[in-house]
Amino acid sequence: xxxxxxxxxxxxxxxxxxxxxxxxxxxxxxxxxxxxxxxxxxxxxxxxxxxxxxxxxxxxxxxxxxxxxxxxxxxxxxxxxxxxxxxxxxxx
Numbered sequence: 001x002x003x004x005x006x007x008x009x010x011x012x013x014x015x016x017x018x019x020x021x022x023x024x025x026x027x028x029x030x031x032x033x034x035x036x037x038x039x040x041x042x043x044x045x046x047x048x049x050x051x052x053x054x055x056x057x058x059x060x061x062x063x064x065x066x067x068x069x070x071x072x073x074x075x076x077x078x079x080x081x082x083x084x085x086x087x088x089x090x091x092x
Contacts, residue, residue, distance in 0.1 A: 034087070055071070
């Protein structure tokens with residue numbers, strides 16, 4: 001049965017589909033890493049602590065609504081910066 005041309009073509013298509021799936025997974029991983037690079041764990045925890053202190057100070061000073069707008073604008077700005085920085089980085 002292994003010499004059947006239909007069976008051989010089916011096996012070839014299955015192998016090609018698996019290869020395409022692997023290539024797509026690698027491309028997705030590369031794209032994700034260029035946009036959202038991994039943060040070093042100590043810096044990540046320090047950034048969270050700093051953000052908590054800043055919010056703890058900003059909420060009473062600016063009020064909930066105004067601080068929410070400021071945080072939203074800052075998060076959009078940081079996201080745009082990281083997106084542009086990811087696209088500007090040369091390929092390795």
